[in-house]
Amino acid sequence: MENKIAIIREKLTICGQTFVQKDFLTKILDKFAPNYSIEDLCTKWLLTPIKRDKRYINNKSRSFVNPFVVGALYMWDDTYMFGWLSIYNRYGFSEQVAERYTIYNTKYSWKKIIGPCKFIFVRQRESFFYGGIEQKVDKYLYKVMSKERVFIQFIKENKKFDTLPSTINKKQLQTLAKKYVSKNLYTKISALCL
Numbered sequence: 001m002e003n004k005i006a007i008i009r010e011k012l013t014i015c016g017q018t019f020v021q022k023d024f025l026t027k028i029l030d031k032f033a034p035n036y037s038i039e040d041l042c043t044k045w046l047l048t049p050i051k052r053d054k055r056y057i058n059n060k061s062r063s064f065v066n067p068f069v070v071g072a073l074y075m076w077d078d079t080y081m082f083g084w085l086s087i088y089n090r091y092g093f094s095e096q097v098a099e100r101y102t103i104y105n106t107k108y109s110w111k112k113i114i115g116p117c118k119f120i121f122v123r124q125r126e127s128f129f130y131g132g133i134e135q136k137v138d139k140y141l142y143k144v145m146s147k148e149r150v151f152i153q154f155i156k157e158n159k160k161f162d163t164l165p166s167t168i169n170k171k172q173l174q175t176l177a178k179k180y181v182s183k184n185l186y187t188k189i190s191a192l193c194l
Contacts, residue, residue, distance in 0.1 A: 004033035005044060012046055012060035019050070019073060019140075020058045048115040050074050057115045067101045067117040068135075072142035074114060080105040081132045082144040083153065084120075091147050092167065093154055104128060130180045148173040152181060155188060164192045 011028050012020075025038050025047070038056070041047045048057040055073045057065055068082060084102035088094040100111070100118040106129075108121040131149025134141050145153065151168055155161070164170065170193045177189040 004036065005046075007032045008036070008041065009046060009060060012058050015058070016061060016063070017058055018061045018063040018065060019069065020047070020056050022053055022055070025056065050114055051076070059115075065116050066137050066140075067119075068142045068144070069137055069140045070114050070117045071101060071103050071119060072140060074119075075103065075105060078105060078107060079126065079129055080143060081129055082142065083150070084122075087145050087150055088154070090144075091150055092165075093150060127180075131176045146172070148176050152176060152185070152189070155185060156181075161192060 008028060011032065015024075017024075022038065025041070029036055029038070029041075038047065038053075042049055042056075046059055048059055050056060050070060050073045054076075057070070067086075071080070071082060081104050082101060083104050084098070085094060085096060086098035086101045089097060100120045102120045102122060104122050104124045106126060107123065109123040110121050112119050112121060131146045131152065132143045133146045134143055136142075147168055151165070151173060164173075173189060174193055177186045181189070
């Protein structure tokens with residue numbers, strides 16, 4: 001039996017994919033180890049489930065496990081957007097490094113660890129999800145707050161700014177603010193855009 005697991009281990013190493021789907025795993029198991037299940041491979045630490053019966057992290061891959069891709073694969077077609085500290089840091093609004101990646105979504109509020117990635121899921125109303133952009137890593141897309149949306153969130157959290165950061169697009173910021181924020185917040189943002 002161990003010989004069959006060694007074959008599966010080798011196939012997962014050779015395939016080189018960081019993320020694998022159930023169909024791929026089923027084909028390998030059917031051909032080389034029909035007595036084993038995907039759950040058995042997870043128990044032997046060859047795979048880490050992202051979403052059971054759908055997507056998995058291939059622990060035999062030597063590639064970097066990107067937390068943004070893991071979060072996107074977990075959320076899949078649901079409404080979500082990465083934000084808070086990891087995105088604040090990315091855009092230079094904070095020097096603090098995030099230990100956990102925050103995913104705003106419409107379904108979950110909890111902390112979750114998926115493989116080497118730590119997440120905080122924060123449930124929000126549908127109206128929260130404006131000003132997001134898609135970014136790409138390899139062949140995977142994930143959604144994050146735009147710089148302008150992050151700036152609005154920063155102002156909402158009562159962070160003080162005397163001037164508008166030079167990386168912010170004034171026109172996009174004003175368009176988002178006019179459409180989505182309260183009058184008081186819009187006044188603050190307009191004053192910074194002068």
